[in-house]
Amino acid sequence: MSKGQQNDVSLKDSLREAALSLGFCAFGVCAPSVPVTAARYREWIEQGEQGGMDWMARDLERRLDPTQVLKGVKSVISLGLNYYQPKPERRGEVAAYALGGDYHKLFNSRLKQFCEILRSHGGENRPYADTGPILEKPTAQLAGLGWQGKHTNLVHEKFGNWLFLGTVLTTLDLPPDAPAKDRCGSCHRCIDACPTGAITGPYRMDARRCISYLTIEHRGAIPLELRALVGGHLYGCDDCIAACPWNRWAVATKEERFSPRPLPDPVVLLGWTQEDFDRELAGMAMRRTKLQGLKRNACIVLGNTGAVGDVPALEVAALDEDEVVAEAAQWALGQIRARL
Ligand code: B12
Ligand code: SF4
Ligand code: SF4
Structure with a gap:
């Protein structure tokens, strides 16, 4: 290993430590390439499966290619934040991610702090959590955090399905991690657990049928034929991710901001x-x-x-x-x- 490569490795190790000390529980790096699943994304849009989320069809090339988002980008850092917590029993189920304070605020302020550290090493950076033009799940898989399960969400070997994802594009040259392997095997529990048939096959989902889409993103009336299937879900849905056997080692989050608020x-x-x-x-x-x-x-x-x-x-x-x-x-x- 050359001296330059050694420096890159030790820089990456110190960045991982910095990320963990900021409260992130997963860190990985990948090259800024177009994910192999980009063609699937195009197919999804062509079939209109994004429903009313029109913004998903805009700026498609930019969304699929990190080099169009930040000029000179050399590495993509993927970060995970654990939000697992037992859910309170109540009529009108609320998805676990939304029970407490808005995670975007906490995630963005942590990302900002992380970017300051990156900048001290000379990098120019662009942080994103949820709302940016980034395919966060395929990126996290490439960076080794976990794999996209048959429900299409990212599954982490230790934290299961309860990770928020964030991404930082940086001009720093960091050695990539190995992509994570798919560990779904012959399991199909998430597909069976979906009340509306929104998971139309392994690794495929039609947002128009998804309770999370219908109760959060969709404006106007919920289609008549889906109303009974929405059941007791008031806001969002965790049925597919909660059914996953990889949740068995999940540990409760330490973030007080995520504690359930009264409703x-x-x-x-x-x-x-x-x-x-x-x-x-x-x-x-x-x-x-x-x-x-x-x-x-x-x-x-x-x-x-x-x-x-x-x-x-x-x-x-x-x-x-x-x-x-x-x-x-x-x-x-x-x-x-x-x-x-
Ligand atoms: C749009 C969106 C939604 C939409 C669409 C969901 C979806 N599956 O994409 C709706 C509103 C339904 C939604 C719901 C939820 N969401 Co959401 N959502 C997003 C957002 C903003 C974009 C995702 C996206 O690009 N989707 C487009 C589809 C086409 O992409 P894809 O899922 O990666 O699809 C790939 C694979 O399916 C694959 N593929 C397709 N067909 C095939 C076939 C084969 C054979 C193979 C091998 C592969 C394959 O290729 C596709 C392209 O990469 C991301 C944030 C971000 N910027 O990434 C958050 C995000 C994915 N959501 C998140 C969460 C937490 C949720 C919910 C759990 C919330 C809830 N409890 O209600 C649910 C889960 C529902 C589900 N089963 O996916 C988290 C997921 C974290 C994680 N661990 O994965 C994210 C990353 C936000 C974040 N920053 O933390 N979401
Ligand atoms: S979030 Fe609910 S409705 Fe959407 S795919 Fe998962 S189980 Fe189905
Ligand atoms: S429930 Fe089974 S098929 Fe679905 S994501 Fe988890 S391991 Fe994969």
């Missing part, structure tokens, strides 16, 4: 004003669905799980000035009455 029953949410929403969900990722979306979701949950006690609040919601909420409430009333 009232869906029937109470129906009576919320905009002020209630702003006050109660301040700093939470759940705000993404907006008040209208949250009330719409609450109606679907009540339609699927509610009883006679929920009827008065739904009758008020059925007169809501928002058409989507009013229609969802009428649907829920019909479901409850049919059960009575």
